[in-house]
Amino acid sequence: MKSVVAYLRVSSGKQERSGLGTKAQREYIATAAKSNGWNIVAEFVETVSGSIAPADRPECSKAIAACREYSADFVVAKLDRVGRDVEHVAGLMKRVDVKVATMPNADNFALHLFAALAEQERKFIAQRTKDAMAALQRDADAGKAEAVAKVNRRTQGLEKGRGKATGKEGKATIAAVAKAAALNAVTRPHIEACLYNKLNTLQAVADCLNTKGIITSRGSAWNPTAVRRLMIALDLSFDKAA
The missing domain is CATH 3.40.50.1390 (Resolvase, N-terminal catalytic domain)
Known part of the structure; x- marks a missing residue:
């Protein structure tokens, strides 16, 4: 032991x-x-x-x-x-x-790889968010009605969040998003490997992940529904893996 x-x-x-x-x-x-x-x-x-x-x-x-x-x-x-x-x-x-x-x-090599992937994924997410917000602001500055409405809603939401006592709800949401992003980054190479092996059903991918010893964010085994949600979050599909 x-x-x-x-x-x-x-x-x-x-x-x-x-x-x-x-x-x-x-x-x-x-x-x-x-x-x-x-x-x-x-x-x-x-x-x-x-x-x-x-x-x-x-x-x-x-x-x-x-x-x-x-x-x-x-x-x-x-x-x-x-x-x-x-x-x-x-x-x-x-x-x-x-x-x-x-x-x-x-093993240590795999964990080092997962850590690097997770760190890179966080950087990608931060940059994509920054670029998207910059593009939205440019459209708003140009007078595009839809962009102006989105910026206003975002500003109102931030102000509302600051008004809550200690901002607990907002912080909890940010923590949940960060947790999900980190877990998805760690799981990505595993599900991509499963898809690379030409698995073409959600149940087959779930079985593949379970065989690898990977568990969901809730600590449970994978099932077709959980796999479908993960593939959507990671923008993966059976066609793209082909």
């Missing part, structure tokens, strides 16, 4: 409500440990921003030391619990073997 040290991280207490709280992370890790025969020998939890390097986080440093003490692997619920910077993920993997509960069969 392989020994693992569990590391749980939240950026703030509010993440408990966003689905990334310690309870959810602990459940992900426990499920993966049961399925893969891992023995959780220690657990470390801390509240710290993912922008801080793992080696500079007190509890993460303790977890790394525990891995050496127990000859154990370092396990997190999701890769972004290590950090959203690919350099942070790569730096940690130089010190310990990393396992991710949602991708239990991925």
Whole structure:
């Protein structure tokens, strides 16, 4: 039985409500440990921003030391619990073997690739959003009625969001969107590989993802409905994969 040290991280207490709280992370890790025969020998939890390097986080440093003490692997619920910077993920993997509960069969090389893809996807999303808003503003400045209406609605929505106490609803929405984008980026290479193998039904793709050990954002197995939603989100289709 392989020994693992569990590391749980939240950026703030509010993440408990966003689905990334310690309870959810602990459940992900426990499920993966049961399925893969891992023995959780220690657990470390801390509240710290993912922008801080793992080696500079007190509890993460303790977890790394525990891995050496127990000859154990370092396990997190999701890769972004290590950090959203690919350099942070790569730096940690130089010190310990990393396992991710949602991708239990991925080795360090695969995790490095997923981290790079996720980081690139976030950059693409940010740039596309920026370009779209700039184009919309140009149309509004040119007097196009539809664009003016959209800009006005957006401005009103932002003002309404600022008026809410601490902006909880807006922040929760942003967190949910960011979480979905990161998960989609990590899952993309897997579903593309399934489609590349000429699978042409939603059930076949679901079976492919389940065989790879990939799970949905809710921690469950894939089904045709979940696959269809993911393919729409990633703008993938069976025709494009052909």
